[in-house]
Amino acid sequence: MYENGETEPGEGSYQQGGSKEGGADRGQGGARARGARGFRPHRRVCTFCADKVDTIDYKQVQVLEHYLTERGKIRSRRKTGACARHQRRLALAIKRARHLALLPFTAGIARGTG
Numbered sequence: 001m002y003e004n005g006e007t008e009p010g011e012g013s014y015q016q017g018g019s020k021e022g023g024a025d026r027g028q029g030g031a032r033a034r035g036a037r038g039f040r041p042h043r044r045v046c047t048f049c050a051d052k053v054d055t056i057d058y059k060q061v062q063v064l065e066h067y068l069t070e071r072g073k074i075r076s077r078r079k080t081g082a083c084a085r086h087q088r089r090l091a092l093a094i095k096r097a098r099h100l101a102l103l104p105f106t107a108g109i110a111r112g113t114g
C-alpha cells in the first residue's frame with residue numbers, strides 16, 4: 001500500500017438538496033410511562049392453543065362466561081390472552097350463545113330504570 005494522505009477534492013460533494021424542515025410542531029409530549037407492571041408479566045400463550053382446542057363450543061357457557069366482563073361484554077384479546085384465531089372463534093361462540101340466550105347481551109346488573 002502506498003501512502004496517500006491527501007484526499008482528492010471533488011467527487012465527494014454531497015448534494016444537499018433542499019432539505020426543508022417542514023416539521024410542524026405537534027405537541028407530542030409523550031413521555032408517559034406506561035407501566036405495564038402488575039399485569040401478568042409472562043405467559044403470552046393462548047390458552048386455547050395451549051389446550052389444543054380447535055373449535056370453541058358455544059354450548060360451553062361456563063367456559064365462555066370466563067371471557068366476558070361483568071357487563072357481559074367480550075373481553076379483549078389483551079385480557080383473554082387468546083390469539084387472533086381463537087379470539088375470533090371465542091367471539092363467535094359467545095355471539096351464538098347470546099343468540100340462544102345462553103349468555104346475556106348486557107349486564108346482569110340490575111338496572112335502576114324500567
Ligand SMILES: [Zn+2]
Pocket residue numbers: 046047048049050082083084085086087
Ligand atoms: Zn390460540
